[in-house]
Amino acid sequence: MTKTLQMLFINEDGRTVTISLPDPLDTLTGVQVSAVMDMIVQKNAFVSTGGALVSGSGARVVSRGVETIL
DSSP, rough: OOEEEEEEETTOOOOOOOOESSOOOOOOHHHHHHHHHHHHHHOOOOOOTTTEEEEEEEEEEEEEOOOOOO
16 A cells, blocks of 8 residues: 655745645644744745745645556
């Protein structure tokens, strides 16, 4: 099963921007992710087509499994 961490941000235009990272650690906590998201916003580390990221709006781990049947 493949896992991806998706961090959701709001940009200057008010649109949602998603930054995805593959294979997050199973021990990753919300506090750790929140701290990284705050740092990304503070350092202006990424800019989207709608401008700078102004706040974090959530995070999630998405799991995807593929089962071959033939």
